[in-house]
Amino acid sequence: MKALRFVPDRCTGCMRCEMSCSYAQTGTFNPSKSVIKVAPLEQHTSYAPYTCVQCAEGWCMTACPVDAITISPAGAKVVVEDQCVGCKLCTIACPYGTMYLNPETHKAIKCNLCHGDPACAAACPTAAIEWVETDNGDWLGDFAAERASYNLTGLVAG
Amino acid sequence: MAGKKHLIVGAGTAGYNAARTLRQLGSTDEITLVSAETPYSRMVLPYFLERGISEGHTQTLSGNQLEKLGVTTHFGRRAVSLDAKKQTLKLDNDDELAYDDLLIATGSSAVKLPLPGCDGERVYSFWTLADAKGLTAHIAPDAHVVMVGAGFIAFTILNGIMQRAGKVTIVEVASRILPRMIDDTGAGLVSSWLEQRGVTLRTGVKLKQIGDKGGKKVLTFEDGSSVEADVVVMATGIKTNLEWLKGSGVEINQGIVVDDHMRSNVPNIYAAGDVAEGKNRITGQREVHAIEPTAMEHGRVVGANMAGKDVAYPGSLMMNIVGVAGLDTASFGSWDASGAEVIEAVRPDRSAYRKYLFQGDRLIGAIYVGTDDVTWAGNELGMLKGLVQSGQPLGPWKDYLKRAPFDIKKPYLASHTVSALMPNTVLGQASPSPRV
Numbered sequence: 244m245k246a247l248r249f250v251p252d253r254c255t256g257c258m259r260c261e262m263s264c265s266y267a268q269t270g271t272f273n274p275s276k277s278v279i280k281v282a283p284l285e286q287h288t289s290y291a292p293y294t295c296v297q298c299a300e301g302w303c304m305t306a307c308p309v310d311a312i313t314i315s316p317a318g319a320k321v322v323v324e325d326q327c328v329g330c331k332l333c334t335i336a337c338p339y340g341t342m343y344l345n346p347e348t349h350k351a352i353k354c355n356l357c358h359g360d361p362a363c364a365a366a367c368p369t370a371a372i373e374w375v376e377t378d379n380g381d382w383l384g385d386f387a388a389e390r391a392s393y394n395l396t397g398l399v400a401g
Numbered sequence: 402m403a404g405k406k407h408l409i410v411g412a413g414t415a416g417y418n419a420a421r422t423l424r425q426l427g428s429t430d431e432i433t434l435v436s437a438e439t440p441y442s443r444m445v446l447p448y449f450l451e452r453g454i455s456e457g458h459t460q461t462l463s464g465n466q467l468e469k470l471g472v473t474t475h476f477g478r479r480a481v482s483l484d485a486k487k488q489t490l491k492l493d494n495d496d497e498l499a500y501d502d503l504l505i506a507t508g509s510s511a512v513k514l515p516l517p518g519c520d521g522e523r524v525y526s527f528w529t530l531a532d533a534k535g536l537t538a539h540i541a542p543d544a545h546v547v548m549v550g551a552g553f554i555a556f557t558i559l560n561g562i563m564q565r566a567g568k569v570t571i572v573e574v575a576s577r578i579l580p581r582m583i584d585d586t587g588a589g590l591v592s593s594w595l596e597q598r599g600v601t602l603r604t605g606v607k608l609k610q611i612g613d614k615g616g617k618k619v620l621t622f623e624d625g626s627s628v629e630a631d632v633v634v635m636a637t638g639i640k641t642n643l644e645w646l647k648g649s650g651v652e653i654n655q656g657i658v659v660d661d662h663m664r665s666n667v668p669n670i671y672a673a674g675d676v677a678e679g680k681n682r683i684t685g686q687r688e689v690h691a692i693e694p695t696a697m698e699h700g701r702v703v704g705a706n707m708a709g710k711d712v713a714y715p716g717s718l719m720m721n722i723v724g725v726a727g728l729d730t731a732s733f734g735s736w737d738a739s740g741a742e743v744i745e746a747v748r749p750d751r752s753a754y755r756k757y758l759f760q761g762d763r764l765i766g767a768i769y770v771g772t773d774d775v776t777w778a779g780n781e782l783g784m785l786k787g788l789v790q791s792g793q794p795l796g797p798w799k800d801y802l803k804r805a806p807f808d809i810k811k812p813y814l815a816s817h818t819v820s821a822l823m824p825n826t827v828l829g830q831a832s833p834s835p836r837v
């Protein structure tokens with residue numbers, strides 16, 4: 244099955260993924276509505292895109308009290324917006340921090356893999372985001388541990 | 402061989418999840434569901450109050466879904482007694498139901514204070530769908546609503562009350578609001594936020610009685626003061642529905658004492674949700690966690706074990722989130738652990754607060770307060786839950802949080818929390834879609 248693979252070493256922090264994601268998800272170019280988030284890890288040199296890993300448990304899905312989150316043919320946990328009441332339970336049940344609330348609709352919003360054709364991967368100019376046959380994984384852990392370690396020196400905060 | 406007879410008492414979150422899990426795991430056994438009320442989700446009632454959803458939207462188990470689940474129902478019926486030796490349950494219409502195994506998931510009820518006038522007219526609880534309908538019908542746009550109790554339940558309906566009423570006053574016997582959800586610092590921020598939005602707060606006051614005067618309700622307090630109201634909402638706590646089990650032989654402490662398979666002292670009797678005194682994932686102690694996610698996980702673990710799987714439950718994680726007028730407040734795990742090492746930061750000018758509680762370099766609890774624009778620009782909430790749930794050692798990133806307390810993402814990612822979490826499931830396998 245296809246999944247999103249992230250190669251953070253290639254990410255330049257251009258934010259095209261966030262722009263294309265918000266457009267695909269909500270019809271506007273607005274990173275605050277993007278469900279992929281690019282994290283600066285070491286001042287302005289190292290970045291990493293981060294989104295839902297479509298985990299096996301589906302913590303958001305099992306927590307939803309109104310069955311508003313389901314599994315799509317693309318293998319994504321997806322929010323059925325009409326069914327969602329905006330109770331936010333999924334946003335604290337998800338241990339990955341990848342469930343959001345759409346600020347306009349007050350409904351839950353998350354990565355739905357654009358129903359099998361992720362806009363973020365298509366928009367990424369450096370192939371830091373790829374839509375390929377692979378298992379989901381912790382694509383950022385090693386990179387973050389290495390690059391963000393500068394933050395541990397105490398010379399900088401944030 | 403005929404299939405087993407599984408009997409589930411209570412069709413709230415725990416009961417529903419147990420029945421669903423049985424079917425999802427392929428059980429063709431007989432499932433019978435007893436419920437005093439027609440099933441609905443209590444979680445969504447506040448959104449009914451806010452006019453966001455219709456009554457139909459509150460229902461979790463429609464006729465169609467019940468048919469697909471293949472469940473025999475006894476709705477509108479209460480269980481009145483249990484004979485654990487004969488393995489029968491008696492209902493309030495004298496029907497007797499036989500079972501091979503039983504799930505007790507009878508939940509909680511709202512408690513009104515046992516004071517004069519608390520059961521009078523225009524004094525509402527907000528617990529059941531009937532309560533929600535009663536209350537929504539009686540708040541006039543210029544009404545002064547006095548809420549007695551400032552706990553989590555009260556706060557879940559505050560948005561709805563603030564939208565519908567002209568004036569809102571909250572009175573709380575404890576010295577701060579949300580006494581079982583956040584600490585003094587967090588409560589201080591939330592209190593200021595509410596006061597700036599016109600809500601009157603009175604903490605540390607004890608209600609004496611509610612009377613009537615010229616069409617108004619009059620709440621009188623122990624200190625001699627009083628306040629007039631058009632409508633009174635009582636959010637003064639809940640109690641578990643366990644009286645009917647007296648003499649049944651099922652061991653009850655604060656709730657039904659259960660093992661790591663959610664079994665009571667009677668091996669073929671399970672308990673789940675608010676009535677179960679199960680393991681706390683962080684402390685390992687048994688306690689009642691009367692929250693939605695615990696009921697859901699309990700119910701699924703019971704369903705799996707009823708289906709013949711051998712699923713041990715590592716315990717539930719205390720967590721709550723409530724947003725009022727654009728301010729989000731959440732807490733996780735042992736947020737009030739005494740003796741834990743604490744890192745905290747408060748920024749009153751932007752109503753922001755973070756509190757991290759550590760055991761060694763592992764996060765065991767957290768408190769979050771933040772405005773919703775900030776909350777949803779990233780999502781620290783989920784990461785806090787992930788760190789508490791995984792118990793991932795933060796190593797040097799713990800000290801980093803002292804310098805940069807509002808930047809949880811780097812410690813989260815760099816500590817390989819995602820790797821630690823990914824194999825984690827409640828039932829030892831991937832979850833299917835919720836609708837059978």
